[in-house]
Amino acid sequence: MQFTINRSAFIKALNDVSRAISSRTTIPILTNIKLVLNDEELVLTGSNADISIETTIPQSDTSTQLVITTPGGITLPATFFINIVKRLPNDSMTLTVEGLRATITSGASSFTINGQDVQNYPQLPEMDDVQSLSVSAAQLVDIISQTKISASTQESRPILTGIHLELTGNSVKAVTTDSHRLSQRIVHLTGTDADVDANVIIPAKSFNELQALLEGQDRVEIKFSTNQAVFDLGHTTFYSRLLEGNYPETDRLIPTESTTQITIEASSLLGAIDRASLLSHESRNNVVQLSLTSGNAVLTGTSQEVGQVTEELNATSVEGDDLEISFNPDYVRDALRVFNGKKVAIKFTSNLRPFTLTPEGETDNKQLQLITPVRTF
Amino acid sequence: MQFTINRSAFIKALNDVSRAISSRTTIPILTNIKLVLNDEELVLTGSNADISIETTIPQSDTSTQLVITTPGGITLPATFFINIVKRLPNDSMTLTVEGLRATITSGASSFTINGQDVQNYPQLPEMDDVQSLSVSAAQLVDIISQTKISASTQESRPILTGIHLELTGNSVKAVTTDSHRLSQRIVHLTGTDADVDANVIIPAKSFNELQALLEGQDRVEIKFSTNQAVFDLGHTTFYSRLLEGNYPETDRLIPTESTTQITIEASSLLGAIDRASLLSHESRNNVVQLSLTSGNAVLTGTSQEVGQVTEELNATSVEGDDLEISFNPDYVRDALRVFNGKKVAIKFTSNLRPFTLTPEGETDNKQLQLITPVRTF
Known part of the structure; x- marks a missing residue:
């Protein structure tokens, strides 16, 4: 097996395939990257048993400068091999395989490293009954x-x-x-x-x-x-x-009605949640309280050891029954990031029932985040 | 104690002082930052017992927008306090201390956190007999x-x-x-x-x-x-x-004469050392060999398990007796980084004696790196 290739094009393909390769695997050969060269293309494969990535570098793509001298195949230790390729001195490199030894040359630099037989590498799954x-x-x-x-x-x-x-x-x-x-x-x-x-x-x-x-x-x-x-x-x-x-x-988990609703810019609520969670993260239980009373919305966090925080929310509207509800601020933060740049409607039924976040004005649950509150009494 | 300040100016000072503060300290109060306010300035102090940093924000510097209402002092948990200040919503903030409780307000956001008495914070060292x-x-x-x-x-x-x-x-x-x-x-x-x-x-x-x-x-x-x-x-x-x-x-450790000398661009040798150390880092002993023979310089690394590397060096000159010497490539890499962009002269006496790196043409040892080789036989 022997080929010469443009190093940048090769590194791009190696980076793509290496996303599937983990150093923590129970199957040792999966720490290797598989290289198979035929008359027309170089095929790279990486896998961690859960996912596999295969990428093809065709000789017909001239930007890769792939020159195929002798077809063949080998598997090489992925991290080590990729680090070598990344640090070689010239724009192009040559890989020559004899038996299970691969020699990588570029300019005045030459590496010889040990590989494993391509036959020992697991086959990619066959696709049956495909849609x-x-x-x-x-x-x-x-x-x-x-x-x-x-x-x-x-x-x-x-x-x-x-x-x-x-x-x-x-x-x-x-x-x-x-x-x-x-x-x-x-x-x-x-x-x-x-x-x-x-x-x-x-x-x-x-x-x-x-x-x-x-x-x-x-x-x-x-x-x-x-x-x-x-x-x-x-x-x-x-x-x-x-x-x-x-x-x-x-x-059946998604509520069909609500008794209290707040509308607010996602980014504005996100800022308040981020600050309040500074305090809740220092406490034993990671919980903040939202209080909705006669049109006002206030977020609070209290910890005997650490202190307390109060955030008056700049809500567009607060409607329905008064409500006090406690929740994990990290869940609300994750949900708000999805809606960033939009106004969100948050709908509550009671302080024991899940509440929902949806884009303001949308009622078809096509884009919905649901969070279960925390009981604090 | 009460003051109002521009948040960016305060964060800059907090960042400077926090460089001295470590969460791993045997003296618990040193995880705090000390704030002392007099009629003219705010003084921040951080320390880890080895180093201490003190920075002063004078009211006379208008860019800080420091407004001093009531002088006083407190120490506050450094990381927690700095994270709060960084995430506050407005350009300015107010700190009010009552007893050992500090209230931080900015816009619609308000934090109350627990501090410790400034009297319990270690004094900075007195300077005696100063030059x-x-x-x-x-x-x-x-x-x-x-x-x-x-x-x-x-x-x-x-x-x-x-x-x-x-x-x-x-x-x-x-x-x-x-x-x-x-x-x-x-x-x-x-x-x-x-x-x-x-x-x-x-x-x-x-x-x-x-x-x-x-x-x-x-x-x-x-x-x-x-x-x-x-x-x-x-x-x-x-x-x-x-x-x-x-x-x-x-x-007395610095050699006064040499029998072999190589001159080379620091960056060129650094590239070869970086590549060779990819292999030596995978081996049990982290060693590479340099071979200087009749005007040629070749760097090699060999490991039974991993493979081998050969780097022909692009030296400006190789002079004196032939030599084979082994060394830890990390030491040479660190030394070369100091000389980056320059040509270095590397002078050897024998493969058992320390060798030196100096800028080409300098002979007064004003800028010298010395490395002890590794015995490999």
């Missing part, structure tokens, strides 16, 4: 960023670590909940005549890496099989396993 | 940055964690050594008619914080007493304790 649809990358990012905040990070109920996607016709409903809060986003997909019918749960942390790859992309082809979701971004393909099981029914 | 001199900030930074790399970070021989300064007339000689390497910098102070005679050892880590304060400064007044060095930067004063004991004699 596919084309989605705008911007819409996909919108769905992910509005829901991933409420996915659980605890493995005690693995199903809750996922984003639940229900696809019907060209509509997508995405829901997450960690049982303290819930996020819901419903969109009609644009620029597609997709007509799929799928119900899948994708690990929310898979999307952290996908989001980075989506930057600068226009559209994405998504395919679902029994246990995999595949996102095709042209030269790069992203694989995520699916979570198995039934996602809990969430519609 | 003083004025130094250009740029020269002081030059002395520090060229020597601190070789100060020890091990507490087994505390004296070696310091920078040894010998001042005679208007000349300063600074030396550090961790017993594996040595840095020396000798300068004639400019713009001063100082005539001091002092021999002090200042903890090298004190200078990490001082360097940040020196940015944008023109000159610094330095005072030495029996156990303190004080750096007067106008509105801010920096105190460091001195290390007690006799610094080892170092002149």
